[in-house]
Amino acid sequence: MLLLAIDTTTRICTAALGDHEKIRAEYLLNVKNTHSQRLMPLIISLLKDSGIGKNQLEGVAVNIGPGSFTGIRIGMATAQGLSQGLHIPVVGVMTLDALAEACTFYSGLICPILDARKNQVYTALYRGGSAGPEMLQPAAALSIGELGHMLSAYEEEVIFLGDAVESFRGELKLILGERYREAPLSSRFNRASLVLQKGIKVWQEKGPVSPYALKPFYIRLPEAEKRLWEKKQGGRV
Amino acid sequence: MSHKTFILGLETSCDDTSAAVVLNGRTVLSNVVSSQDNFHLRFGGVVPEIASRRHLEIINPVIDEALSKAGITFRDLDGIAVSYGPGLAGSLLIGVSTAKALSFALELPLAAVNHLEGHIYANFLTGATISFPLLCLVVSGGHTSLLYMKGHGQIEILGRTRDDAAGEVFDKIARALGLGFPGGPVIDKLAQQGEAAAFSFPRALMGEEGKLDFSFSGVKTAVLNCIRRETEKGGQVRPADLAAAFQEAVVEALVEKSLMAIRQKREAGQFLLAGGVAANGELRRKFRQKLESKNIELIYPPVELCTDNGAMIASAGYYYLRQGRRASWDLNAVPNLELERV
Numbered sequence: 199m200l201l202l203a204i205d206t207t208t209r210i211c212t213a214a215l216g217d218h219e220k221i222r223a224e225y226l227l228n229v230k231n232t233h234s235q236r237l238m239p240l241i242i243s244l245l246k247d248s249g250i251g252k253n254q255l256e257g258v259a260v261n262i263g264p265g266s267f268t269g270i271r272i273g274m275a276t277a278q279g280l281s282q283g284l285h286i287p288v289v290g291v292m293t294l295d296a297l298a299e300a301c302t303f304y305s306g307l308i309c310p311i312l313d314a315r316k317n318q319v320y321t322a323l324y325r326g327g328s329a330g331p332e333m334l335q336p337a338a339a340l341s342i343g344e345l346g347h348m349l350s351a352y353e354e355e356v357i358f359l360g361d362a363v364e365s366f367r368g369e370l371k372l373i374l375g376e377r378y379r380e381a382p383l384s385s386r387f388n389r390a391s392l393v394l395q396k397g398i399k400v401w402q403e404k405g406p407v408s409p410y411a412l413k414p415f416y417i418r419l420p421e422a423e424k425r426l427w428e429k430k431q432g433g434r435v
Numbered sequence: 436m437s438h439k440t441f442i443l444g445l446e447t448s449c450d451d452t453s454a455a456v457v458l459n460g461r462t463v464l465s466n467v468v469s470s471q472d473n474f475h476l477r478f479g480g481v482v483p484e485i486a487s488r489r490h491l492e493i494i495n496p497v498i499d500e501a502l503s504k505a506g507i508t509f510r511d512l513d514g515i516a517v518s519y520g521p522g523l524a525g526s527l528l529i530g531v532s533t534a535k536a537l538s539f540a541l542e543l544p545l546a547a548v549n550h551l552e553g554h555i556y557a558n559f560l561t562g563a564t565i566s567f568p569l570l571c572l573v574v575s576g577g578h579t580s581l582l583y584m585k586g587h588g589q590i591e592i593l594g595r596t597r598d599d600a601a602g603e604v605f606d607k608i609a610r611a612l613g614l615g616f617p618g619g620p621v622i623d624k625l626a627q628q629g630e631a632a633a634f635s636f637p638r639a640l641m642g643e644e645g646k647l648d649f650s651f652s653g654v655k656t657a658v659l660n661c662i663r664r665e666t667e668k669g670g671q672v673r674p675a676d677l678a679a680a681f682q683e684a685v686v687e688a689l690v691e692k693s694l695m696a697i698r699q700k701r702e703a704g705q706f707l708l709a710g711g712v713a714a715n716g717e718l719r720r721k722f723r724q725k726l727e728s729k730n731i732e733l734i735y736p737p738v739e740l741c742t743d744n745g746a747m748i749a750s751a752g753y754y755y756l757r758q759g760r761r762a763s764w765d766l767n768a769v770p771n772l773e774l775e776r777v
């Protein structure tokens with residue numbers, strides 16, 4: 199089952215090709231250029247360099263969020279377009295699920311944190327294991343204080359990964375003390391091979407979907423809708 | 436390209452998701468437009484984040500519908516065209532990303548169409564024979580420009596608005612009158628029951644004869660002040676009269692500048708109207724009336740092709756591709772894209 203995996207939900211633009219036995223190719227760019235400019239050329243060179251024709255692809259795996267709203271949509275629109283044009287199904291992967299795969303060998307708690315701006319992180323909590331990370335807490339947008347509070351219910355060490363580690367390392371160390379762990383550099387960031395790895399699992403467990411059925415996972419409402427909702431709540435009191 | 440050329444056109448620059456199939460740049464085989472008006476109504480305007488989310492949800496089914504309505508499949512296509520600007524960045528990116536992925540998957544050439552140029556090409560879908568050189572007035576929510584075209588892709592900008600676009604002013608006045616959104620169609624309808632002579636507003640004419648730029652901030656301010664004055668007085672201002680007077684002021688300015696352009700460019704044999712405001716009934720009527728005696732043919736698209744649609748993008752894309760103007764894989768959305776001067 200040869201899959202193309204893509205992820206543009208963070209600043210990293212990454213794509214990989216492979217199946218359950220092999221990663222055939224993987225590219226990753228962590229530079230300033232926009233995903234919209236980078237993603238298609240990156241996918242095209244990935245196929246060309248690995249000598250794989252686009253018609254050999256059997257599916258597309260894509261990160262559906264949480265992450266940058268625009269980033270989610272560039273990845274998904276590209277995946278949906280490829281899926282529609284090549285007549286192959288897609289599989290959506292939750293960004294934090296894919297990231298947690300990087301530390302699945304870790305026996306303690308795994309806590310991916312992604313920059314969600316507004317002094318919050320997109321996060322979820324997993325326990326590592328041979329069958330893959332098991333989700334303990336669902337995805338949410340939390341402040342570091344709220345995350346610390348959530349983690350105080352556990353006693354094990356927690357390994358952190360994701361692009362928000364750099365910004366919140368200090369605060370998290372203060373909250374968790376000896377329990378704080380950090381994934382090594384090569385396992386700390388989004389990469390398409392993780393989307394592939396998780397995508398194959400989702401494919402086997404739930405099956406792939408048509409490009410029309412894929413749903414993004416924003417977590418947050420659009421600002422305008424949130425304000426309207428808050429106004430209504432206020433009005434009711 | 437074969438003599439039967441099918442182009443798929445995608446348009447997502449604002450809040451309408453549209454896909455269309457056009458034959459040989461001239462014949463609309465399908466033009467599916469999914470309006471998001473209902474999603475934005477309660478916010479009194481287009482919310483970019485909501486528009487982007489909606490585009491992503493429906494673009495693929497809209498494309499399928501366009502193909503099936505045209506009675507063709509992906510295999511019959513000869514090219515894909517997408518508008519890449521101007522417009523809302525997040526919205527444009529859905530069309531651009533989808534178009535690039537489809538064009539790669541289907542091995543089809545891709546045309547990146549300037550949305551404003553797309554509006555002009557709605558005139559190529561009217562059945563009329565279009566011949567260069569021609570003059571064109573593009574009036575929409577975001578733009579007001581007078582153009583001279585010597586050929587495909589050869590655009591000379593004769594004048595443009597120095598401040599608000601005509602359509603933008605319609606929206607603002609409609610909001611001030613509590614008429615809702617979008618403003619163009621509601622004012623057009625209301626004005627039919629009004630008396631334009633009830634008020635006198637300044638025309639949007641700038642400077643001396645020969646200068647073809649527009650300015651609408653003057654008339655906008657005058658109308659807004661008038662609404663405020665009348666409400667403070669508690670007087671009986673008839674919104675229909677106000678709408679009619681305001682509309683007349685804007686339309687007259689557009690007509691006057693267009694007549695100046697016609698006098699300057701005597702070689703032009705046709706005058707095209709384009710853009711959302713070209714759907715305005717009063718605008719069409721005034722142009723018909725004023726150009727009747729002139730030695731120039733007036734052409735404008737049917738109402739459904741004046742507003743944003745994929746068919747006009749497909750038509751423009753057909754001519755782009757015939758000229759070899761293919762987009763590259765690193766195509767990006769350009770929210771502030773302008774019409775280029777030549």
Ligand SMILES: [Zn+2]
Pocket residue numbers: 550554575710711742743
């Ligand atoms: Zn438009």
